[in-house]
Amino acid sequence: MKKALATLAVAVTLSLASSVSAASLTVGFSQIGSESGWRAAETTVTKQEAEKRGVTLKFADAQQKQENQIKAIRGFIAQKVDAIFVAPVVATGWDAVLKEAKEEKIPVILLDREVEAPKDLYLTAVTSDTVHEGKVAGDYLVKDVAGKDCKVVELQGTTGSSPAINRKKGFEQAIAGHANIKIVRSQTGDFTRTKGKEVMESFIKAEGGGKGICAVYAHNDDMAVGAIQAIKEAGLKPGTDIKVVSIDAVPDIFKAMAAGEANATVELTPNMAGPAFDALMAYLKDKKEPPKWIQTESKLYTAKDDPMKVYEAKKGLGY
Amino acid sequence: MMNSRNLPFLATLAIFLIAYALCTMQFPAMFSTRVMGNLLTDNAFLGIAAVGMTFVILSGGIDLSVGSVIAFTSVFVAVLVGKLGVHPLVAFGLVLIMSTAFGAGMGLMIRFLGIPPFVVTLAGMFFARGAAYLISTESVPISHPLLDAIQGFYLRIPGGGRLSALAMLMLVVFAAAIIIAGRTRFGANVYALGGNQQSAELMGVPAGKTTVEIYALSGFLSGLSGLAYTLYTSSGYSLATVGIELDAIAAVVIGGTLLTGGTGLVAGTFLGILIQGLIQTYIVFDGTLSSWWTKIVIGILLFVFIALQRGIIWYSNLRMSRGGGKGALGGVA
Secondary structure, three states: OHHHHHHHHHHHHHHHHHHHHOOOOEEEEEEOOOOOHHHHHHHHHHHHHHHHOOOEEEEEEOOOOHHHHHHHHHHHHHOOOOEEEEOOOOOOOOHHHHHHHHHOOOOEEEEOOOOOOOHHHOOEEEEOOHHHHHHHHHHHHHHHHOOOOEEEEEEEOOOOOHHHHHHHHHHHHHHOOOOOEEEEEEEEOOOOHHHHHHHHHHHHHHOOOOOOOOEEEEOOHHHHHHHHHHHHHOOOOEOOOEEEEEEEOOHHHHHHHHOOOOOEEEEOOOOOHHHHHHHHHHHHHHOOOOOOEEEOOOOEEEHHHOHHHHHHHHHOOOO | OOOHHHHHHHHHHHHHHHHHHHHHHHOHHHOOHHHHHHHHHHOHHHHHHHHHHHHHHHOOOOOOOHHHHHHHHHHHHHHHHHHOOOOHHHHHHHHHHHHHHHHHHHHHHHHHOOOOHHHHHHHHHHHHHHHHHHHOOOOEEOOOHHHHHHHHOEEEEOOOEEEEHHHHHHHHHHHHHHHHHHHOHHHHHHHHHHHOHHHHHHOOOOHHHHHHHHHHHHHHHHHHHHHHHHHHHOEEOOOOOOOHHHHHHHHHHHOOOOOOOOOOOHHHHHHHHHHHHHHHHHHHHHOOOOOOHHHHHHHHHHHHHHHHHHHHHHHHHHHHHHHOHHHHHHHHO
16 A cells, blocks of 8 residues: 555655756736636637647636635745736735745736736736727717717716726727717616617617717727617617617627627627737747736727628627 | 544545645645645635634524625725824734624624524624725726835745745634633634533523624624735725635535534644535646536535434434433533
8 A cells, every 4th residue: 555655755756856847837817706708718718728739828817806815826936836817806905915926927818907016016918908999989980970979978887987987988089070070968877778768769769769969989899789670670670770888898799790780899809818828928038028018909880890790700709 | 532523624634635735746836835835824814714703603693794894894994004004013004903792793683683693693794894895996006115024024934835924813812712611601602602502591691792702703804804804905995705605605614613503623623624625626726627527526525514413413413312411411521
């Protein structure tokens, strides 16, 4: 029995040694949880991106709890991983554990959200610029209406939430120099499909059956899908009578786009890990310090981009 | 004292050692002082709260307010120190007094209004959580030279491990609790109350005073746990530690304490905490398992231990009925 155990121990040690000499990277990823479809897609994409590059990914789901994330990060440090990715659940309280990682010379990259900690404690943060997302949506509409008068109704996200504030701000910046485009009504649809539909119904009633409305701008796709239903029920054609512009690029909006019922969406990419891996590889190879903030692309999708194909590609990501 | 009542504790010890050995065989890096240090630091606030829970459960009660009191304490301290500039030591003293008084208040209601502990502490849970939200719904950062010093302080253990201030605090709390439970009048009263309240009162145990003291102690330790949590995350957050009381109860039961009270060891709770921490560490080391396996394994362990305890009670009853008067006496003591 003793001998068997010893043999096993030797075998384990040997296999461990060989995996180290293969010089493959091991990265620990502490994810917040899977509270939304987007978050689930981010997890799937991160795993795919790791696989693509031959990186071993250690994944830990924190179930929305900061203490679980701190535990996971400490666990990663104890395993001596080559780098740690964190999507932090809250902004505060990371100093101590980030310091510990720094002392062990393990680079940390933040995904999707920033933290309130000294900037030298992490390598970089990969996030989207939500103001820019709103601006891309606004720019699309400016170009699309090409100088004609356009009354816009706006479906805002949850009141006071930072994406709602920023996506509103960005859109307003984009239409600022164009007197032909005006936001005539703006209300919160709480980022949900049902609220989006309800609010759109009241917009249509208030604007004389919807004839005066040229476009709806929704802070996310879910509200846009709700609005499309409301427009149809009012006997109008979404996409032609009332243009539909939104943000996020979830699979369902591409279905609507393929049917000609939605005009454009701006992608909040679930691929935060791709740029993070690239920055990490460059850093590990030539000690090249990346900038402290890497902005992900806010890509515009319209009917020209073969929406059914995008839908098929996004369907399996867990949205 | 080696008897059948210590069997759950020994079973827990055996399970912990076997589990740790199995983990180490798969991931040799798990057998390091760093992982052991992490186990203590990362579970410090849970451990401190679980000590309070041990006394409550030993006395035959339950305290559901623990997680909320931790959250309240952490937010309150963070606002006092972070926003109002109160000295941390003053803030610490203040919240410990408040949480102790809160626990004592619940104890009074349980004892003198005759309301079941489950109901009183459930109300306490909502009350404390609501109060935490009232103070702030956002996470409040906290920074003070003294707190940074406590947080950054650790003793190096050979092999890269760190014994942090929080880990030391938890170890001190456990050591004190083991002495209180095993060597003081209060400790004996707690066991007596949990064994059989009526006979305990007939034997002269001051049931009222002891009940209030037990819940005051649990309140105090919840407050202390809240301070540990505040130091752990250097912030206060009203959404924090939701449901942590259930983790504490699980640790107590896995540690061999009878949920109906009267039997159990504080040291068992320590093992219960370590087992939970070990499962989480294993999942992080593996890196592909869903973290929800923690809950599943804890669930299975709870079933096993409750079955084990029933078995022991059944066995000792059997022995008692055979052994006659002598066995019955042994049962009470």
